[in-house]
């Protein structure tokens with residue numbers, strides 16, 4: 001089982017068990033534009049999409065099998081508040097279906113991103129062939145009740161698959177056929193760097209947070225040079241500060257261990273309960289959205305109130321340069337080479 005599958009499998013398992021310092025931002029402060037009425041939108045690289053800086057990550061509603069009525073409320077209210085970037089994948093259980101049930105009737109109000117590579121005719125495992133990619137896209141279009149998606153990402157394949165090139169050919173064919181408007185790579189570390197350097201993708205989706213900083217030097221500058229769109233996943237670091245001790249959810253353990261070693265004061269026992277823009281969630285989101293070249297961060301949630309809360313947190317705009325320097329300095333002091341981007 002590769003690393004991506006392992007981490008996403010862990011989310012699924014836990015759900016089943018019950019469970020550079022240039023600072024972006026609008027003039028005068030926050031990431032709400034039009035006098036605070038609308039979330040800031042950024043052009044996603046060279047694409048024609050202007051995406052809200054806060055996007056929605058669809059893994060959690062899928063793996064947690066969130067009730068449809070809750071997904072309806074969550075997505076419709078978020079779109080009403082400016083959300084226009086919805087990310088899902090072929091293998092997040094029935095996330096695609098739930099999203100379509102909730103908001104297919106509003107299809108012209110948001111951009112829809114999905115992924116391929118983990119649905120070899122429903123048999124489990126991975127499917128990195130031309131046929132599998134084409135079949136998966138057809139399946140996603142049906143499940144999403146749409147004639148096209150805006151973006152399909154290769155779902156974290158390795159360098160071997162990228163080198164072969166056939167699945168990238170398949171994605172390009174799907175783009176030519178109008179099934180997707182753009183194509184991207186979702187993944188991390190050296191595979192993400194390799195993908196960017198093929199110059200065949202419009203976007204990179206990758207992990208960046210105060211617990212996961214490899215991409216800041218490894219791939220972000222390359223994406224900026226190429227005008228690629230950058231979608232951050234895990235920007236809130238799985239909100240691991242909420243755990244008093246090592247989390248049972250194996251997917252969250254790596255970031256929890258890193259957070260403990262990093263020892264940032266904003267995740268300390270005294271500060272981790274803070275809920276405003278200077279609390280851990282606010283700092284996490286403001287850190288990521290202030291990095292040059294980042295266009296949006298997709299945050300996973302099953303909570304219908306979360307989008308508004310997170311939008312309020314980023315209203316404060318970029319972190320101070322001193323704070324950003326502190327987060328970067330500490331990482332450089334303690335991060336071993338093994339702290340690569342987490343798929």
Ligand SMILES: NC(=O)c1ccc[n+]([C@@H]2O[C@H](COP(=O)([O-])OP(=O)(O)OC[C@H]3O[C@@H](n4cnc5c(N)ncnc54)[C@H](OP(=O)(O)O)[C@@H]3O)[C@@H](O)[C@H]2O)c1
Pocket residue numbers: 004056057058059060087088115155156186187205232233234235236237238239242281298299300301302303306309310343
């Ligand atoms: N390989 C890939 O392509 C890949 C891998 C991982 C993720 N992704 C994408 O990225 C998305 C997000 O990444 P992720 O799954 O790693 O999760 P994440 O966004 O880092 O963390 C999600 C968790 O954060 C909590 N949360 C959100 N805002 C919060 C706040 N203000 N305060 C406290 N907790 C908060 C949510 O809990 P509540 O439910 O309580 O809000 C949820 O449990 C996924 O949904 C998926 O779309 C892609």
